[in-house]
Amino acid sequence: MNLRNQVESFLSDKIPLATAMGVRVVTLEPLMIEAPVALNSNHLGTAFGGSINAVATLAGYALLWLALHDDLSLHVVIAESSIHFLRPVRKTIRAICCRPEDSALTTLKSELAANNRGRIRLRVRVEESGASAAEFEGLFVAIRSK
Amino acid sequence: MNLRNQVESFLSDKIPLATAMGVRVVTLEPLMIEAPVALNSNHLGTAFGGSINAVATLAGYALLWLALHDDLSLHVVIAESSIHFLRPVRKTIRAICCRPEDSALTTLKSELAANNRGRIRLRVRVEESGASAAEFEGLFVAIRSK
Numbered sequence: 001m002n003l004r005n006q007v008e009s010f011l012s013d014k015i016p017l018a019t020a021m022g023v024r025v026v027t028l029e030p031l032m033i034e035a036p037v038a039l040n041s042n043h044l045g046t047a048f049g050g051s052i053n054a055v056a057t058l059a060g061y062a063l064l065w066l067a068l069h070d071d072l073s074l075h076v077v078i079a080e081s082s083i084h085f086l087r088p089v090r091k092t093i094r095a096i097c098c099r100p101e102d103s104a105l106t107t108l109k110s111e112l113a114a115n116n117r118g119r120i121r122l123r124v125r126v127e128e129s130g131a132s133a134a135e136f137e138g139l140f141v142a143i144r145s146k
Numbered sequence: 147m148n149l150r151n152q153v154e155s156f157l158s159d160k161i162p163l164a165t166a167m168g169v170r171v172v173t174l175e176p177l178m179i180e181a182p183v184a185l186n187s188n189h190l191g192t193a194f195g196g197s198i199n200a201v202a203t204l205a206g207y208a209l210l211w212l213a214l215h216d217d218l219s220l221h222v223v224i225a226e227s228s229i230h231f232l233r234p235v236r237k238t239i240r241a242i243c244c245r246p247e248d249s250a251l252t253t254l255k256s257e258l259a260a261n262n263r264g265r266i267r268l269r270v271r272v273e274e275s276g277a278s279a280a281e282f283e284g285l286f287v288a289i290r291s292k
Contacts, residue, residue, distance in 0.1 A: 014187075014188060016185060017167065017186055017196060039162060041161070043161065048161050049203055049227070050204065054194070054196025054200055057194075057196040081229055083227055084226045085223070085224060085226060
């Protein structure tokens with residue numbers, strides 16, 4: 001199974017809501033995931049803000065799965081996040097997780113080596129038709145099981 | 147149909163993800179909604195952060211539906227939100243939307259009267275077994291259709 005399918009399987013096998021939202025992984029570079037508004041609509045027929053936030057969160061998880069999956073003793077959780085909604089999403093929620101600076105990944109791995117626990121801040125842009133529809137930032141924590 | 151059923155129907159009829167998450171309205175005073183972790187689990191078997199955030203967002207919508215539903219020309223959207231996750235949720239995501247100050251609701255209604263648009267900040271506490279599991283704050287915007 002190729003890496004794109006592996007990360008998509010991780011999301012859909014482990015997080016039932018990803019399946020309910022119709023999430024799929026589009027590309028790995030950049031890390032882009034999508035979900036149709038048809039499964040994620042609100043009272044106005046546009047994307048529900050909770051779905052947009054969930055897809056952005058999954059993009060962060062997917063990026064960290066790719067960065068860390070070689071080490072099976074690690075798991076990742078989210079500690080905090082914020083999101084700004086800029087315009088309605090009408091057809092497809094497309095979330096692109098910005099690749100963190102190499103130094104942020106290096107710090108995460110050093111913290112893990114020293115304390116079995118490391119943190120990283122990730123930014124995710126949600127866009128439609130080339131325009132930014134939401135900006136998400138999340139603080140994720142990787143923890144090594146004892 | 148009583149008011150609790152009406153707001154629950156608003157959520158489940160208009161927002162398919164609310165049904166996928168198994169959301170139900172428990173009480174109106176305080177405004178409390180719940181969703182089972184069984185439908186909202188993550189790779190660790192606890193509640194997915196995206197689900198917790200979505201349930202908190204729905205609690206905000208529900209509170210504003212109750213405050214504003216007499217005026218059919220209004221709709222509500224979310225402009226921004228932030229959430230801090232404090233501990234894992236293991237069985238039930240329970241979100242309680244704090245009742246805003248009367249002055250905040252008065253300001254919202256004055257802004258609507260003056261500009262056909264008003265804003266209000268809502269806080270939602272997510273708890274399990276009496277302990278706070280997440281703290282959410284959202285800025286919601288009510289808009290009068292022309």
